[in-house]
Amino acid sequence: MFSRFIVATGLAIFLFGGCTAYRPPLEYPEPRPLGRDYKTATAAKIPSEADTAVSRGVSRVEELSLQQALSLALLRNPGLSAYSWEIRAREALALQASLWPNPEIGLEVENLGGTGDYGGLNRTETTLQVNQLIELAGKRSKRTRVATLESNLAAWGYEAKRLDVFAEVVKAFTEVVAAQTRVEVNKELLALAEKFVQTIERRVKAGKVSLAEASRAKVELSVATVELERSRRILLAARQRLAATWGSSEPEFKRVVGVLDVPSSIPSFEKMESFIYENPEIALWVAEMERRRAMLELEKARRIPDPTIIGGYRRLNETTDNAFILGLSIPIPIFNRNQGAVLEAEYRLKQTRSQSRAMETMMRSRLAGQYQMLSVLYNEARTLKENIIPDARNAFEIINKGYLLGKFTALDVLDAQRTLFEVRGRYLQALTDFHKTAADIERIIGRRLTDVK
Numbered sequence: 001m002f003s004r005f006i007v008a009t010g011l012a013i014f015l016f017g018g019c020t021a022y023r024p025p026l027e028y029p030e031p032r033p034l035g036r037d038y039k040t041a042t043a044a045k046i047p048s049e050a051d052t053a054v055s056r057g058v059s060r061v062e063e064l065s066l067q068q069a070l071s072l073a074l075l076r077n078p079g080l081s082a083y084s085w086e087i088r089a090r091e092a093l094a095l096q097a098s099l100w101p102n103p104e105i106g107l108e109v110e111n112l113g114g115t116g117d118y119g120g121l122n123r124t125e126t127t128l129q130v131n132q133l134i135e136l137a138g139k140r141s142k143r144t145r146v147a148t149l150e151s152n153l154a155a156w157g158y159e160a161k162r163l164d165v166f167a168e169v170v171k172a173f174t175e176v177v178a179a180q181t182r183v184e185v186n187k188e189l190l191a192l193a194e195k196f197v198q199t200i201e202r203r204v205k206a207g208k209v210s211l212a213e214a215s216r217a218k219v220e221l222s223v224a225t226v227e228l229e230r231s232r233r234i235l236l237a238a239r240q241r242l243a244a245t246w247g248s249s250e251p252e253f254k255r256v257v258g259v260l261d262v263p264s265s266i267p268s269f270e271k272m273e274s275f276i277y278e279n280p281e282i283a284l285w286v287a288e289m290e291r292r293r294a295m296l297e298l299e300k301a302r303r304i305p306d307p308t309i310i311g312g313y314r315r316l317n318e319t320t321d322n323a324f325i326l327g328l329s330i331p332i333p334i335f336n337r338n339q340g341a342v343l344e345a346e347y348r349l350k351q352t353r354s355q356s357r358a359m360e361t362m363m364r365s366r367l368a369g370q371y372q373m374l375s376v377l378y379n380e381a382r383t384l385k386e387n388i389i390p391d392a393r394n395a396f397e398i399i400n401k402g403y404l405l406g407k408f409t410a411l412d413v414l415d416a417q418r419t420l421f422e423v424r425g426r427y428l429q430a431l432t433d434f435h436k437t438a439a440d441i442e443r444i445i446g447r448r449l450t451d452v453k
Contacts, residue, residue, distance in 0.1 A: 028155040029287075032278055032446030035166040040074040064253040066173050072246040073169045080165050083158040090151035097147035100140065104131040106312075122317060129312025129325060137301035146298055149291035156284035163280065165245065167443035171436045172242040177258040178432040179235035185428070186228040189421050193221040196417075200410055213410035220414050260431040262381040267452040269371045275445040275452070279363055285356035292352045296345040302338045305331040363444060370441045377434040384427040392420040 061068070074080065110125040111118050197217045203209045243251040277283060310327030396416040402408045438449055445452070 027152055029152075029159050029280070029283065031159060032163060032280065033451060034163055034442055034446050034448060035070060035074065038071055038074045040080065040162055061252075062254045063257045064255070065257050066170070069173050069242060069245070069256070070166065070169050073165050074162065076246040076248075077165045078247045080158070080161055083154075083161045087151060087154045087158055090147070090154040094144065094147035094151050098140065098144040101133045101135070105129070106131065124317045126315040126317070127312055127325065128314075129310055129327075131308050131310050133306055133308050135306050137304040139298065139301045139304075139306070142294065142298040142301050146291060146294045149287060149294055152287050153284060153291060156280050156287060160280035160284075163443050163446060167439045169242070169245045170439040170442075172238070172245055173256060173258065174260065174432055174435045174439070175238040176235070176242050176256045177260055178428055179231065179238040180255060181260065181428055182231045182425070183228070183235055185421065185424055186224065186231045189417075190221070190224040190228050192417060193217070193224040196410075196413065197221050199404075208406075209410065216414060217410060220417075260428070260435060262378060262385060262431060262434065266374060266378055267449060269368070271452050272371060272441065272445055272449075273364065273367060275447060276360070276363055276367060278446040279444055280446070282356075282360050282363055285352065285359060289349070289352050289356065292345070292349040296342070296349055299338060299341045299345045302341065303333065305333050367441065367444050370437055370444065374434065374437045374441060377430050377437060381427060381430040381434055384423060384430060388423050389420075389427060392416075392423045396420045 106127075106129050108127040108129070110127070111123045112121070113119070114123075197214070200209060200214045200217045204211060204214050239251040239253075240249075242256070243249070243253075307328055307330045310325070310329065312325040312327075314323045314325055316323070396413075396419070399408045399412050399416040403410065403413045442448055
């Protein structure tokens with residue numbers, strides 16, 4: 001009889017627990033259009049060895065394009081990889097939440113070691129019992145749903161991080177392109193300064209100008225040399241920042257391939273604003289509201305007490321008889337009816353609605369501010385490119401030629417040269433800021449500006 005009880009108990013536990021371990025359905029957000037075509041270190045698929053090998057090869061090239069930089073960063077960015085493991089961990093928690101509570105087994109020996117007739121083991125009663133908590137009111141399914149929604153929220157966090165990495169790479173790449181261009185501009189300025197010093201020295205020897213003008217020209221040459229060295233160091237730092245986006249301490253590329261220019265037009269604010277709800281920080285609040293509702297339902301379910309079923313086998317040594325025992329225990333919800341947790345869940349749900357509205361307001365305000373800055377930079381870059389730089393270049397050429405004819409002084413030439421390169425530098429800075437601001441806006445709306453129609 002005892003052996004039959006053990007077999008029956010083991011079979012019941014096997015059947016009871018065999019259907020407990022299942023993976024709850026997980027619903028991941030659809031990737032935003034921004035960078036959707038690139039492979040990433042997703043939670044569902046860690047990059048394969050082949051992908052990693054390809055990415056290493058791409059990073060060791062002479063010339064690096066923006067597309068290659070984005071591919072490297074989205075596959076190898078350490079922060080993005082950490083988010084992918086966070087989703088894996090949340091999936092594991094969802095799996096854990098779906099499991100039944102374990103049964104408990106107990107052994108009890110009564111009438112042991114007493115006095116008189118109850119001395120020894122003659123009148124002992126040995127009880128072997130199994131206790132199983134039965135969760136009512138759908139607690140298990142509600143708990144699993146909460147954990148699953150938390151996993152989905154982690155997936156939204158991953159999507160937000162992916163867009164962060166995309167924008168970070170675009171801005172870092174823009175800085176490298178600008179730094180490369182600045183080095184070339186400073187090389188050009190240095191060449192002009194050297195040529196002008198040679199011209200003045202010939203005129204000094206001919207007695208046409210004083211040594212003071214030669215000294216001024218040499219000062220400008222020294223300044224140009226310092227600026228070139230400074231721009232080279234800025235370029236090195238920019239290259240290191242770009243390489244850091246894919247977790248590399250040193251850049252393994254020689255230069256990047258790209259040109260900074262101002263587009264013919266920019267989309268209207270109304271068109272950009274229409275995509276604000278695609279921002280992950282706003283979209284995730286729909287999932288958060290759903291999680292809060294599920295949490296409220298779970299806390300309400302926890303008000304229902306869960307019974308514990310007891311089944312066992314008893315051996316009576318005095319009569320050498322055997323018997324089964326059955327029992328049931330139920331907590332009495334007199335003092336603790338989970339009322340505090342239910343109330344907290346209700347407050348959290350209301351709080352989530354306010355947080356959602358606050359996030360939407362903040363994102364709209366940020367988009368409006370970035371758009372104003374984009375418009376200012378766009379107009380500045382267009383004006384510099386179409387009007388100011390051509391006028392400054394024309395003035396420099398006229399004054400430079402006139403100097404050889406004795407119509408202008410060396411100071412006039414140096415002043416015109418300085419003005420030309422200052423406005424060119426300002427144009428380069430305006431372009432850099434424009435493209436970095438555009439990257440911030442693309443991060444907010446989740447798509448490229450060229451795709452906003």
